[in-house]
Amino acid sequence: MPEITINNQKVTVEEGQTILTAARSIGINIPTLCFLEGYEPLGACRVCLVELAGGKTLVPSCSTPVTDGMEVYTNSKRVRQARKTVVELLLSEHEGDCQLCDRAEDCELKELAYELGIRDVHYEGEKPEQLIDESTPALVRDSGKCIKCRRCITACNTIQGVGALFPQYRGYRTTISPAFASDLESVACVQCGQCAAVCPVGAISEYAHTDSVWEALDDPSKFVVVQTAPAIRAALGECFDYPAGTLVTGKMTAALRHMGFDRVFDTNFTADLTIMEEGNELLSRLKKALKDKEEVALPQFSSCSPGWINFVEYYYPQFIPNVSTCKSPQQMFGAVAKTYLAELEGVDPKDMVVVSIMPCTAKKFECRRDEMNDSGYQDVDYVLTTRELGQMIKGAGIDFRSLEDEEMDKPLGTSSGAADIFANTGGVMEAAVRTAYELVTGRELPMEKLHIGPIVGLEGVKEAKLKIEKPLPDWDFLDGAELNVAVAHGLGNAAKVLEAIASGKADYHFVEVMTCPGGCIGGGGQPRYTDNAVRQARINAIYQEDEGKKLRKSHENPEIIELYKKFLERPLGEKSHHLLHTLYKEKETV
Amino acid sequence: MPTRENQELTQTMSEHPEDDPALLEALDTVIDGYGSEKGVLIPALQSAQNLYGFLPEKVLKHISKKLNIPYSEVAGVVTFYSYFSTVPRGKYLVRVCLGTACYVRGGKEVLAAIKDYLGIDVGETTQDRKFSLEIGRCFGACSLAPVIMVNDTVHQRVKPERLKELLAPYENDEVEANEGSGEETTGGSV
Ligand code: SF4
Numbered sequence: 124m125p126e127i128t129i130n131n132q133k134v135t136v137e138e139g140q141t142i143l144t145a146a147r148s149i150g151i152n153i154p155t156l157c158f159l160e161g162y163e164p165l166g167a168c169r170v171c172l173v174e175l176a177g178g179k180t181l182v183p184s185c186s187t188p189v190t191d192g193m194e195v196y197t198n199s200k201r202v203r204q205a206r207k208t209v210v211e212l213l214l215s216e217h218e219g220d221c222q223l224c225d226r227a228e229d230c231e232l233k234e235l236a237y238e239l240g241i242r243d244v245h246y247e248g249e250k251p252e253q254l255i256d257e258s259t260p261a262l263v264r265d266s267g268k269c270i271k272c273r274r275c276i277t278a279c280n281t282i283q284g285v286g287a288l289f290p291q292y293r294g295y296r297t298t299i300s301p302a303f304a305s306d307l308e309s310v311a312c313v314q315c316g317q318c319a320a321v322c323p324v325g326a327i328s329e330y331a332h333t334d335s336v337w338e339a340l341d342d343p344s345k346f347v348v349v350q351t352a353p354a355i356r357a358a359l360g361e362c363f364d365y366p367a368g369t370l371v372t373g374k375m376t377a378a379l380r381h382m383g384f385d386r387v388f389d390t391n392f393t394a395d396l397t398i399m400e401e402g403n404e405l406l407s408r409l410k411k412a413l414k415d416k417e418e419v420a421l422p423q424f425s426s427c428s429p430g431w432i433n434f435v436e437y438y439y440p441q442f443i444p445n446v447s448t449c450k451s452p453q454q455m456f457g458a459v460a461k462t463y464l465a466e467l468e469g470v471d472p473k474d475m476v477v478v479s480i481m482p483c484t485a486k487k488f489e490c491r492r493d494e495m496n497d498s499g500y501q502d503v504d505y506v507l508t509t510r511e512l513g514q515m516i517k518g519a520g521i522d523f524r525s526l527e528d529e530e531m532d533k534p535l536g537t538s539s540g541a542a543d544i545f546a547n548t549g550g551v552m553e554a555a556v557r558t559a560y561e562l563v564t565g566r567e568l569p570m571e572k573l574h575i576g577p578i579v580g581l582e583g584v585k586e587a588k589l590k591i592e593k594p595l596p597d598w599d600f601l602d603g604a605e606l607n608v609a610v611a612h613g614l615g616n617a618a619k620v621l622e623a624i625a626s627g628k629a630d631y632h633f634v635e636v637m638t639c640p641g642g643c644i645g646g647g648g649q650p651r652y653t654d655n656a657v658r659q660a661r662i663n664a665i666y667q668e669d670e671g672k673k674l675r676k677s678h679e680n681p682e683i684i685e686l687y688k689k690f691l692e693r694p695l696g697e698k699s700h701h702l703l704h705t706l707y708k709e710k711e712t713v
Numbered sequence: 714m715p716t717r718e719n720q721e722l723t724q725t726m727s728e729h730p731e732d733d734p735a736l737l738e739a740l741d742t743v744i745d746g747y748g749s750e751k752g753v754l755i756p757a758l759q760s761a762q763n764l765y766g767f768l769p770e771k772v773l774k775h776i777s778k779k780l781n782i783p784y785s786e787v788a789g790v791v792t793f794y795s796y797f798s799t800v801p802r803g804k805y806l807v808r809v810c811l812g813t814a815c816y817v818r819g820g821k822e823v824l825a826a827i828k829d830y831l832g833i834d835v836g837e838t839t840q841d842r843k844f845s846l847e848i849g850r851c852f853g854a855c856s857l858a859p860v861i862m863v864n865d866t867v868h869q870r871v872k873p874e875r876l877k878e879l880l881a882p883y884e885n886d887e888v889e890a891n892e893g894s895g896e897e898t899t900g901g902s903v
């Protein structure tokens with residue numbers, strides 16, 4: 124194993140490691156703007172330059188492998204000067220209106236300029252044309268802020284397999300954008316926001332709904348209810364300097380009340396409802412296939428993730444019949460709020476405003492889909508990302524850290540642990556299996572802490588098998604059957620599963636797909652910056668929330684039982700069909 | 714640069730060659746011949762440009778779908794190489810050298826004068842589809858800078874005030890699209 128010195132500190136490193144990772148392993152930080160953990164270094168930004176003893180030129184540490192005996196200096200005069208020059212050159216071409224910028228709080232470029240003590244830009248650069256792209260309901264792009272680091276290309280192309288963003292034109296005219304420097308609407312972008320999640324600057328962000336939400340809250344004639352997605356409680360704390368993976372469910376609830384929401388509810392409630400509908404849908408597909416010998420599309424795919432729905436509609440329309448017809452929990456919530464809840468509260472649904480807090484930018488798109496108005500109104504009015512909520516709480520002058528924990532309102536604020544784990548990869552599957560297994564056998568899922576080990580964790584594609592023995596009489600056709608399930612997160616991984624199914628190499632009954640790496644906890648609307656360590660910390664927090672609840676299974680949620688009794692009647696019933704299910708349509712990629 | 718054959722083809726083609734199913738079929742046959750290995754995008758784009766004279770949006774979208782390559786990636790390649798053009802080319806392609814020698818000896822002024830005279834910008838084509846304007850790198854005639862090329866003919870020591878004279882034979886169609894004018898040095902391929 125090579126031994127090197129970094130700033131005169133000896134360190135033994137593994138073969139093939141880069142100078143950057145070696146330095147970070149001993150607590151020496153080297154700034155980076157284009158590097159993305161886990162992916163091929165691009166060597167595009169040059170801020171990670173370091174000096175090698177005897178070397179004529181400085182080398183980029185992100186892409187230079189260590190060799191035995193190397194002497195590295197990360198903070199020499201030469202390095203500092205070169206780094207300053209690089210950042211000054213970036214700034215000279217940058218539309219730097221920090222006060223008006225979405226990234227004012229956590230911009231990597233601004234922070235770097237500060238750390239390097241840059242007070243003046245000694246170069247006059249040509250600023251690129253500033254094109255603002257507001258063509259989609261989810262995202263805003265500002266080409267004047269782009270530093271051409273290309274992280275978004277890795278996110279969109281390598282991770283998501285979409286390829287909406289590429290360098291266009293050449294030389295000083297180069298711009299990182301959709302075809303011919305057009306807008307996202309004109310290409311088959313799924314609106315996942317993973318580009319925004321990795322962008323170091325304010326060049327891609329969510330389309331803000333903050334002003335509209337304040338307007339609704341200020342309007343006394345409106346009854347404003349809020350739902351919070353499962354993934355928010357494990358990440359919102361990061362906006363207030365809590366370490367990743369700090370659960371802030373109670374403080375979040377309190378903050379939302381302080382902001383003036385009339386009711387604080389939980390998307391987890393409709394996550395439980397989703398399990399009732401989607402679990403029964405799966406069982407009915409299995410019954411058709413195995414008992415009635417009817418033609419039916421299997422495997423069934425989960426449908427909670429709107430980026431994934433876009434992906435199927437654009438790129439794999441042949442699988443549309445396989446996608447569960449269940450609306451996502453966000454949309455089920457809207458439809459139930461503006462019908463059932465409106466009745467309970469005696470509020471005219473036209474005066475009700477439903478706001479969602481989501482870890483996701485695609486949810487902003489989803490709530491505006493034509494199909495999403497089964498209550499007679501747009502079921503969900505506004506979607507705020509975790510980041511937007513953090514900003515609004517600060518703007519409202521709420522001292523988040525000193526808030527006392529509060530409980531959510533009833534009835535749409537009651538949920539099970541199965542709903543919590545919707546936040547992470549493997550969670551929807553586990554929640555569905557907890558319920559489906561019990562419906563079929565009358566017994567609890569026989570697994571330690573109710574977790575399905577093989578589908579827990581950050582592996583891109585995970586599989587599990589589940590043998591069904593001694594089912595209840597209604598399900599005797601399942602006796603001895605082996606249920607094959609798969610879980611994929613990141614659309615590139617989803618595509619692998621789809622290709623395997625299409626070519627007959629894989630045979631599953633149920634497949635969970637979440638658009639973002641790690642699932643919703645790694646969504647495009649979560650606090651930046653999200654790497655695998657952050658993902659894991661948030662996932663741990665979510666499992667902790669699940670295990671801490673008495674109620675662990677969706678079908679045991681008393682408010683769900685009540686909802687069926689009083690209103691929906693039964694899963695997959697007529698009312699459910701009307702309010703909770705939807706259809707998808709093929710879309711042209713170009 | 715367009716070849717002799719396709720230059721003529723472009724001349725005789727309709728306003729919207731991209732709507733011609735026969736051309737699309739011809740393109741597909743060529744692309745199918747490349748098989749499915751990586752790196753077929755550039756040859757496919759070259760064939761398309763040879764067939765159509767330029768790269769219409771519809772054809773690029775067709776290529777994107779056929780090769781299963783994101784449209785943004787296709788566009789990225791098309792916009793990277795000045796060889797590819799997404800607008801119909803004129804009968805005469807005027808290329809102004811802005812290599813170092815030409816640049817310092819008045820190439821920039823020549824370019825400004827041509828833009829002014831033809832009323833088009835770099836990358837554009839005149840309404841009557843007679844002239845397209847582009848910038849070139851060195852044509853290998855630096856000692857006689859500034860230099861422009863009109864199709865395959867090199868014109869040397871160009872003076873902005875004598876442009877009208879220089880372009881007149883083309884304007885009056887006295888020169889065939891692929892013929893040197895005879896008086897000037899003919900440059901090699903560029
Ligand atoms: S991207 Fe960063 S440096 Fe640029 S304006 Fe925004 S905050 Fe300032």
Ligand code: SF4
Nearest residue numbers: 279312313315316318
């Ligand atoms: S939102 Fe997703 S699909 Fe769209 S450009 Fe960004 S990464 Fe690509």
Ligand code: SF4
Nearest residue numbers: 269270272273275322
């Ligand atoms: S949009 Fe952001 S991530 Fe993409 S190249 Fe520009 S600065 Fe980098």
Ligand code: FES
Nearest residue numbers: 157166168169185
């Ligand atoms: S981080 Fe190394 S070149 Fe950008």
